[in-house]
Amino acid sequence: MASTIIPARAVIPFLVGMMLLTGVCNTLLTKYQDNQCVRNCDDPDPKKRRHFEQPVIQTLQMFVGEMGCWLVVGLMKLYHRYVLKSTPNNYQPVPANDNDDGLAADNASIHSTTALNGSGNRSSSSPFKAEEPGSVLHGWRICLLSLPAICDILGTTLMNAGLLLVAASIYQMTRGALVLFVGLFSVIFLRRHLHLFQWLSLVGVMTGVAIVGLAGAIQPDKKHVGTQSTEVNSDALRVIIGVLMIAGAQIFTATQFVLEEWILERSTIEPIKVVGWEGVFGFSVTLLGMTALHFAIGRTDAGRYGIFDMVEGWRQFLEYRSVFVSSILIMISIGGFNFFGLSVTRSVSATSRSTIDTCRTLFIWIVSLGLGWETFKWLQVLGFVLLVYFTFLFNGIVQPPFAFLRVREVEELLPQEPIEHN
Numbered sequence: 001m002a003s004t005i006i007p008a009r010a011v012i013p014f015l016v017g018m019m020l021l022t023g024v025c026n027t028l029l030t031k032y033q034d035n036q037c038v039r040n041c042d043d044p045d046p047k048k049r050r051h052f053e054q055p056v057i058q059t060l061q062m063f064v065g066e067m068g069c070w071l072v073v074g075l076m077k078l079y080h081r082y083v084l085k086s087t088p089n090n091y092q093p094v095p096a097n098d099n100d101d102g103l104a105a106d107n108a109s110i111h112s113t114t115a116l117n118g119s120g121n122r123s124s125s126s127p128f129k130a131e132e133p134g135s136v137l138h139g140w141r142i143c144l145l146s147l148p149a150i151c152d153i154l155g156t157t158l159m160n161a162g163l164l165l166v167a168a169s170i171y172q173m174t175r176g177a178l179v180l181f182v183g184l185f186s187v188i189f190l191r192r193h194l195h196l197f198q199w200l201s202l203v204g205v206m207t208g209v210a211i212v213g214l215a216g217a218i219q220p221d222k223k224h225v226g227t228q229s230t231e232v233n234s235d236a237l238r239v240i241i242g243v244l245m246i247a248g249a250q251i252f253t254a255t256q257f258v259l260e261e262w263i264l265e266r267s268t269i270e271p272i273k274v275v276g277w278e279g280v281f282g283f284s285v286t287l288l289g290m291t292a293l294h295f296a297i298g299r300t301d302a303g304r305y306g307i308f309d310m311v312e313g314w315r316q317f318l319e320y321r322s323v324f325v326s327s328i329l330i331m332i333s334i335g336g337f338n339f340f341g342l343s344v345t346r347s348v349s350a351t352s353r354s355t356i357d358t359c360r361t362l363f364i365w366i367v368s369l370g371l372g373w374e375t376f377k378w379l380q381v382l383g384f385v386l387l388v389y390f391t392f393l394f395n396g397i398v399q400p401p402f403a404f405l406r407v408r409e410v411e412e413l414l415p416q417e418p419i420e421h422n
Contacts (some may be wrong), residue, residue, distance in 0.1 A: 015343045022337035024363045026330060030058060030160065031168040031373065033326045038316040039305070050305070052323055054313045055160030056293070058330070060286045062156055063149075065331030066279025066338055069272045137267045142277060144263060148256040149282035153289075155252035158245050161307075165242030166216055167374035169365035173212040174246040176361070176387045179205045179394070181254030189258055197393060197405040204390030211383035213243035219377050260342060271342035275335065361387065 039050035137144060163171045180202045186192040194202075220235035260274065290310050298309035305312050317323055361384060368374050392398045400406050 012344070012347050015340050015347065019337060019340035019344055020360045020363070022333045022340060023360045024367075025333040026337055027168055027172055027360070027364050028367055029326050029330045029333060031163060031171075031368075033058070033323055033330070034164055035373075036320060036322045036326075038320055038323065052316055052320075053164055054307055054316065055157050055164065056286070056290055056307060057313045057317060058160045059153060059157045060283065060290065061327050061331055062152075062334045063279045063282035063286060065333070065335035066275045067283060068331060068335045069276040069279065069339060072272060073276060137263065137269050143281075145274060145277040146281035146285070148259040148263075149278040150285060151252045151256035151259065152278065153282055153286055155249040155256065158249035158252070162242040162245035162249065165238045166246070168368045169361065169374060169380070170212055170216045170239070170243065171246055172361045172364045173380075173383060173387060174209055174243050175250060175253075176205050176209045176212075176391075177247045178250040178253055178257075179391070181250050182257050185254050185258045186261075190262065195405075195407050197400040197407075200400075200405070201390040201394035204386055204393070208383045208386030208390065209247065211386065212380055213240065213247075215377045215379035215383060216243065218379065219375065264342070272339050274342055275338045278338070279335075 033052055036052045037049050038052050040048045043049055159171070159175070162174075166174070183194060183198070183202050187194060216239040217236045220239050263269075264271070264274070290308075293308040294310035296308075297303040298306065298311070303309060307313075317327065365380075365384065369376060389398070393400065
């Protein structure tokens with residue numbers, strides 16, 4: 001069967017679109033899960049009702065979703081083994097002549113069984129081959145993927161805890177701080193170069209994040225969680241703490257992104273396998289941590305029914321259908337989000353992945369307003385506009401407003417090499 005060459009520019013918009021779609025679903029489903037009552041639901045006093053507050057279990061279900069990528073790997077292996085082998089190959093090589101050696105060589109290269117991955121490395125036509133000896137993930141080194149997995153555990157758990165305290169859109173906008181840390185770490189550890197207007201863009205993104213947090217503190221939305229007070233001062237403090245937790249978590253997430261990019265640049269492993277391995281390592285470490293914290297804190301009087309009470313958490317997970325169903329959907333969406341996100345990292349860069357991810361804020365904000373999860377805030381609009389503008393400025397979508405900030409040549413974020421599909 002003849003090869004078809006699809007330019008990278010045609011593939012990347014699809015990857016970006018699916019990354020945004022699955023990311024929006026994941027955030028909204030997680031917030032929906034947080035709003036589910038799981039104890040004292042019939043009590044007439046709303047303050048005595050308890051909602052699903054299990055950020056550690058939510059981290060664990062994320063890794064279960066990532067491990068689901070191995071099912072896709074298995075199905076694709078079966079497809080390559082039994083379907084593609086049974087398909088007749090009608091390609092006839094073009095005979096070379098003395099005057100057309102270059103054309104013959106070009107045809108041989110186009111129809112070869114090798115393909116260019118997003119990093120420009122050559123890999124076999126099957127995306128599931130073993131790692132080559134030159135890869136940093138060869139043999140036991142696959143355990144290096146436990147490092148970004150551990151960063152994912154710390155960042156995701158902290159963000160899930162922060163999401164309990166703030167609205168979904170504030171949560172998503174605060175995650176815009178990720179751009180700053182990824183940019184800094186890419187310069188320090190990956191030796192990337194940022195222009196002056198890009199540094200100013202990172203400052204602008206942080207300003208937008210700060211305005212969003214200020215909007216939430218000035219006009220806090222009333223929460224329905226029984227453990228929270230509905231007093232205005234308490235609500236404002238809750239939002240501030242939540243914003244700080246989410247912003248601080250971006251340090252771990254930025255470390256994860258940069259580690260993944262460093263590994264992918266030095267490996268031929270496919271992104272779907274990276275997600276699968278990170279799921280295995282993350283699930284194992286999280287489960288061990290949950291067990292240890294349950295015996296150390298969850299069984300005490302102070303920790304009973306809290307976030308470290310593993311027995312109570314699993315009871316809520318299994319007994320309440322809304323929690324269980326939303327967990328399944330979260331597993332599916334997070335598996336897809338990580339796969340498409342890593343594909344964007346390989347095809348573009350970690351910094352671009354973090355800035356593209358900021359765009360899903362608009363969709364989360366609109367849906368949250370429609371569902372009545374939060375109220376409209378003009379100051380939040382200003383913060384969002386700053387986030388979007390400086391994100392576009394960073395990626396070169398819009399030109400800097402001042403001539404002295406403009407550069408003649410900006411590094412192209414999209415790769416030029418074609419991606420072959422056999």
